[in-house]
Amino acid sequence: MSTEQTDTLIVGGGQAGIAMSEHLSKHAVPHIVLEKNRTAEAWRTGRWDSLVANGPAWHDRFPNLTFQGNNPDEFVTKDRFAEYLIDYAAMIKAPIREGVEVLQADRLAGEAGFRVKTSEGEIIAKRIVAATGAFQHPVIPPIVPETVGVEQIHSFNYKNPDALPDGAVMVVGAGSSGAQIADELNRAGRKVFLSVGPHDRPPRRYRGRDFVWWLGVLGLWDVAALEPGTEHVTISVSGAYGGRTMDFRRLAGEGVILTGRTNAYSDGVLSFSDDLQANVAGGDANYLEMLDLADAYVARNGLDLPEEPQARETFPDPECLTNPLSEIDLAAEGVSAIIWATGFRQDFDWLKVDAFDEKGAPIHQRGVSVAPDVYFLGLPWQSRRGSAFLWGVWHDAKHVADQIAIQRAYLDYDGQAAIVPAAAE
Template structure:
């Protein structure tokens, strides 16, 4: 059996894999990118039909290629984003091989490198970069049994309202996916309940600038670690309909019933925590803190940006917040679907190296793992807050590629004969 040999193997041809390919090429490192499906496949087949990017086109891209067919302040559709990455692969002449699944990576015995078993044969690589991203295994809490008489699906399997059976929908999770799907269902005439936990709620725009701009000039994208307890706090932001600030009071005014965090299920009844008002208030405080920081930045730097006092005005508290629902009989409420917008877990079961902790999470520092030659790119907080965003992963990939180049120089070193240690 012929064994293919390569210096660096990149697993995954999404935004992380392509960013790695560009920087590896810049470093002159021979590499191969393997993708089990198509380039940026998750954007095409694991997102709902109407999804658009959560950041404007001028921001959510790589430095080397713009979106030349949409306004820089517009929000690209999911198909346009997938096409962008396919075009980027051509732009940088990335050595991508599609339709090849990586099934196992293990340390090669007795010499540097790794033996990689794929659906197309075996590859030996000196380095392996896991660029499969953070959205690997959908998480559905084991609360509601399959025989409960209600359809259950994760947000990655949702496509449009017509896909769901007739009746009401309980959406669990109030991050970007949950709020956008809940609003789409409500606009389609569905009865919707939205279970909202703790969240950050930035303004879409403030004083004429998108919130991604504010996070940039305020240095927030570069925060090296989340504040304590905020590692997995969801962010409620949307680029839908040209970009709107997520406002839970407005969602309630549209007919969506807000409830607290989903806590348990028994006898056809879902129980919710009594934390809805607290969670809404937490999001408000996050929202106002960014406005305060933006105002201070404007004053300190003398910027000519229009004041926006109306941004601080909140509407009245909806009845579902002041008189929260503690439990919901799904059948009596006409709920036929539970849509779990509850995030994802990583799945590195194919990586048979000592680089994962007891919960299966990568052990690394800025993407450099505890096993020399294994790297990670595209994970949240890999090096900073922006690490899992399109532009952020590009910068992280440069650091990892430079590390690989440096390691190659060490491995290539040979001492001159007069300095080699002689055997005793």
């Protein structure tokens, strides 16, 4: 049986792999997309039942297809989002092979390319694009032993309040996922504790415009990570219930008990850092900064957008904020479940090249790896703040595809005059 060959192998059939396929097709680059599950599997079966997109439909999409049948300002459901990706892949005729897992990729000896072992056999590829994204493996910190009589799950595996055992719930992590889950559980009548760390907290809407619009006109979507660590800033925003600003004082006023960051467990007691007030204040400062920038933009451009002074009004400080808890006894509080909204880790162990730092993170420039013929797509802050969004990954894919096309053009040179495509802007 002969080994299959292709120019470029894309690993991952989610939004990054689909975007990459589209741009490679425009350059007439032969390629294959391998997806170990189904297209858009994380949207189909991962995350909770009521999840909606965090951005409106007019914004969170690929440039060449709208969410047909949805209001442009709607925050579409996760099922609709999955349908959109599946429809887009079909529209561009992406050569996706579902149910094929990449096991290992090794560089060929003495020649260009890679030998890629998959669950369906071997493939020889001249280039590899790792498009597995940023949300690969849910991370649960080793704080509470598994032997403790409390159910522990990651936010990725949370489905709905009824799927949890009866009792109170501890939600660790107040980014978009943790805050939305805590809100849902509280609305369902559960007693909820929410562990809040440092975060950004943008307004959902201000002066008649969604915050994604403000980030766009203010040029903030294109901001690169300015210093180490800034690419991991937690953002708390929600499109749930029609879209509301995520305000932790409001949540606490509705019954959620806020705590500082979760840092230790001993003998049935979960303890917290003394940082809740500072973390909430930091989120408030980020919120007010956005309002200030928006007001200045309106004044500078003479826009007829209504003033919104009530946006600067604050909810009363709840008791849990003025007198933060230092610990809780899980049994005494009736906590039956802990939901860890604590992020994900990447896993590129299958890719046997020298392209990673000491923490296993890819070393790259806008997705072009330091390892020849290796590319990455779908990384947080790959080129800008918007890289993790649908439209952002589409633009990053264009840059990576352009670089692949340029390399192919140089390799086609046979010693005679050649026309080499201009570098991507």
